[in-house]
Amino acid sequence: MSDEPPIDPEQNTQAEPLSRAIGERYLTYALSTIMNRALPDARDGLKPVHRRILYAMRELRLSPNGAFRKSAKITGDVMGNYHPHGDAAIYDAMARLAQDFAMRYPLVDGQGNFGNIDGDNPAAARYTEARLAQTAESLMDGLAEDSVDFRPNYDGTLTEPVVLPAAFPNLLANGSSGIAVGMATNIPPHNLHEVIDACLHLIKTPDARDDTLATLIKGPDFPTGGVIVESAETIARNYRTGRGAFRVRASWQQEDLGRGQWQIVVTEIPYQVQKSRLIERLAELIQTKKVPILADVRDESAEDVRIVLEPRARSVDPEQLMAALYRVSDLEMRFSLNMNVLIDGRVPKVCSLKEVLRAFLDHRREVLVRRARFRLEKIAARLEVLEGYLIAYLNLDRVIEIIRHEDDPKAVMIAEFHLSDVQVEAILNMRLRALRKLEEIELRTERDRLHAEREELQTMLADEGAQWSRIADQLKEVRNLFGKSTPEGQRRTRITEADDVEPLDMDAMIEREPLTVILSKMGWIRSMKGHQPLDAELKFKDGDGPGFALHAETTDKLVVFASNGRFYTLPANTLPGGRGMGEPLRLMIDLPNEAGIVAMFPWREGEKYLVASRAGDGFVVQAGDILAQTRSGKQVLNGEALLCKPVRGDHVAVVGTNRKMLVFPVSELPEMTRGKGVRLQKFSGGGGLVAPDTLSDATFVTLAQGLSWPMSGGKTRTESDLGDWLGKRAGTGRMAPRGFPRDNKFA
Template sequence: MSDELPLDPDRNTESEPLSRAIGERYLTYALSTIMNRALPDARDGLKPVHRRILYAMRELRLSPTGAFRKSAKITGDVMGNYHPHGDAAIYDAMARLAQDFAMRYPLVDGQGNFGNIDGDNPAASRYTEARLAMASEALMEGLAEDSVDFRPNYDGTLTEPVVLPSAFPNLLANGASGIAVGMATNIPPHNLHEVIDACLHLIKMPEARDDTLAGLIKGPDFPTGGVLVESAESIAETYRTGRGAFRLRAKWEQEDLGRGQWQVVVTEIPYQVQKSKLIERLAELIQTKKIPILADVRDESAEDVRIVLEPRARSVDPEQLMAALFRVSDLEIRFNLNMNVLIDGRVPKVCSLKEVLRAFLDHRREVLVRRANFRLEKIAARLEVLEGYLIAYLNLDRVIEIIRFEDDPKSVMMAEFGLTDVQVEAILNMRLRALRKLEEIELRAERDNLLAERDGLQAMLADEGAQWSRIADQLKEVRNLFGKSAAEGQRRTLIGDAVEVEPIDMEAMIEREPLTVILSKMGWIRAMKGHQALDAEVKFKDGDGPGLAQHAETIDKLMIYASNGRFYTLPANNLPGGRGMGEPLRLMIDLPNEAEVIAMFPWREGERYLVASKAGDGFIVSAADILAQTKSGKQVLNGEALLIRPVSGDHVVTVGQNRKLLVFPLDELPEMARGKGVRLQKFKDGDLSDAAFITLADGLRWQESGGRTRTEPDLTEWLGKRASAGRMAPRGFPRDNKFN
């Protein structure tokens, strides 16, 4: 009991500031994420999970020419021996290594459903099988020859490599992506032949400039192909800084159907774009008529990609059609480059192309030296045994006699012939078959060959130039295996120039048709074909009713003016049809719940409008200043908006809730783009009720409740300066204080 901690919390608790406690723990988590999860090593281009998968498959002897094993078995071994994380995460990482549309040079050879370019997930690990690919063999060549350091696994029962020997620059060949804490990486795949050419040039010219290396590596080479539309200067700058972006487009061609008909066929789509989602987006563009020149899209893909795009008319220019689609769909993407990698497995750094290649070459030199030293130790051990064999052959009869008659032949031979313990053990373990006559000749030949190999290795270790020459030879061997001479080594992503095509006037392509736009009291909007009577009976949802109605055309931009003083723009051709009840307006624009729609009208160039607030402030705004480009609209009037009126006539007439009416000249109103405006009429109590434009010579007209029109021809009594209080409205003026 005396060894137990006392129950007093004060004696068992250590205090420290919360900021320091949180900071230390979060820093530990951040370092773990950066070092052991998200960033690849510059030397072999792998994250720990990928490295452990490949090593575990090697331990299972899943060679490229051997049998396949269940993915569940591989995932289990990786999780149990090296990577104590979720099996789903490990399997997902392994499946990606086998996807030829994700990896430029797949590291795993998969058998079964490992997903597809449509975005479908791989089958469960119990259904699929895998083995190592040829590229993985090259990454792990020399692993058993002390070429890299090993460290204990998570529970200390096994060891795992810190980094792979990596016979080729896998970081650039296959790329990498990851998000750590406070930093991220995103490296595209490249053509291995070009990357090795750059390595060979850097070996020959250690001070080579980044621009020269960028000239050898033309740009990324994505497994899904596509066309890279980026200037050589931009690519070189991106490689020089380690940050930038590449513009990648789908590859397409025009297919002639005869009789003047044609269609566009997309044969390659950008990297990491899911084909199914791309087609959904194109279908949505057709449905919403955002690209009116596109009539239909079909997916005719089998093993290859074949997306058919049909134009609405054969007079359409295919270049303009594709230019429009590039702007609004993932047929063109920007792939961001962020070459943030771990240098020597420890230091995260955003590297240039030259720094990444240098890190790989320095690693290859270290691997070469360590393998050479390992081989020298093996040669020394073998030469020691061969010398003992040769001594035994020269004194064969005496050796046999010692073995037959001496009680301790080992010590006798060591004393009589000057042999070492290793040599005597080898002689005693020799089989009788080895005593044949030709064996001595073979032993001498083997000794001579080993001596020559030892001299060659020692000479190489003493000469740095010879080391780089050997590395260059090894890289050339890898280039012969995976370079352009192989079918898979040909460049897939074309390098092209971005030809700027004149944008299509989309409005000109919209078929002009009359519409009647109806906005219900609860904010549901729809567009019915034709110009129907604005007061015609229309069905609404239960509890809903008529709100606003407006005649328009499909080519119009519909303006929505709300009580928050903002204008919103909606293309009339994108409005939902009139067969149903429509759609909520608030799903189409960012209209706050507390804001109400005041007016709805088609935009007309050159028009001018009076906008006024409830407080009685207002100004004139031109049509060009109310057009909104985004869903959030455009703020024009500051304050709670009351009304909007198109400018006409030569005077403005206003009336307040106090029934006082004022007439003042139109030119006293300023024209502004945005603001609170100026005072229209002065009120002691109440707010502005209505405003209108009149021609002073024609007087003021209003409609009485019975439908009869009344006119006040002489407005001298109410004529005054803007911001005056006005006088009581004429007899018979509507009780609701509206000009109708």
């Protein structure tokens, strides 16, 4: 053991404010996420993990024409050499590059089960094989010619490219999505032929406007096809700002079955929609009768998508049926556009279409210049060797004599023929069979060809116009390989204006019938046909009992108000029947376990409701402001909700747990859409073991008629003169009238 004393922690500690320490560390994490994980590079359209996968496959010599290798081997090489993260994440990223329903131009050629449009996961990495696709080879064309910078890998033992040369604008061709810290990106795939046409136009007209480029790139081109229903103005605005959205619909056609029968066949679904979940949603719509004109859905898909929709009757208009399904299913979805990318691999920026194309073209010019300079260096080295060879041929006998007799032929040849060290080494390493006359002619031909190539490259480097002309030629070559002349290059997504078909009113198609809705104390709900007596004997589960009972109709929207201050909406026609015990209400709405039901009633347009919290705060809310559109409900009252009652009279009567009652005009209550409200009644706060007083109940009264409440024996008592309890809102009130119910409830 060392005799040195241990280091005192106090001497090795640096004090700094906690906010600064956390801020600096979080900023470091944020920058790492933005630059090294979530956002793509505008130049090659790749994130680091995808770039490393392609480069590792290139190092494994997995060319498009070569053999496949196990995905586990590829994943292991990527993880061990370049990307020290989980193998599952790497394999998932590689699998997506091979999915033709996810990538418009797949970069990996997969063999085996790489998942499907139903949402099934790929097989394990040990069962699948892969190699590079031809598109990926184009992205890495020129990588060995010093076209891009390289950097050390994570442990410094190898090097990896900072960016790929990218022979085509992969960012727009294949799109990208990711979520970073405080920012996100979402770029749809496009047709490569159209994108290259826009690049060629931008080369020809550098100051071209985004709107002009948008006429060449008509819109996204999704690998799953579909129809984009947006106007040209909207698409142009999205590309001009780099933000927006595209409405994408499924492609369908009507099939005639004879004798007036027909069915709808969906052949293409929106991008990134899982077919299995789409069909489950359509089946759920049939079961819950949310689209009564839809009778059945079948999945007859094989390699192609084929979803069959059967109408309820032959008189149904197919356009209106599809319009109704667009509203309630993923047969139509919105694909958001957010072109947030890394410019030069460093600066995140939301770019317009022109800025993205410009970043790619500037990168291609830099690649072209670097490859040309690399080639010039190679030509210079080769010409030096060729000049040495030619000198040797002119003095062949003397060279042979020097090699045979001199102890140090290298020094003698350098001194006698004024050769360089490189030239002498090349001559000494020359094979004997090369010492024929024909070889001298070939060397002179090669020298003349290299001189011409060098002159051409030097001319190009000196002329910016020639550089852009060379880039245009290269883009045209890529367009010939992957453009519209090939089956894969044809546009798959059609673009059209939104139609004017009005969807049917589903509520109007529901047959109007009376219902009796029963909600138990434990939250089990059911509906019984007809208006049954609300006090009838009913069966409940053990430990359960009656909670709420009301009369409604099948066309009604049922509103449930919970103690968390949220309103939930349920179509009355979708409630379970009354033969059994019903179903849990929490399966139909997202109601927390700790929240109880405060009120339940049929929604009526134009009504107003008083909502109040147990703390004694409340306000009036319009019926239109409590209708919820989702399962999660609509937050209206902040605080623990106590009651919800329709506005009926001209005054409000409130009573607290302290039995003090206050009556004040309804006009003193504000109308709000959401919030805590105002104080209804003032209570004294409890202290120690005494619980604080809270609101117990509230009701509406007409001052001229007085206040009535039920008594035992079925009698009713009325207090006609409420002058003693009249006051301003937020007052304390006075003790309730003699004979007022002991539970402090008005009814």
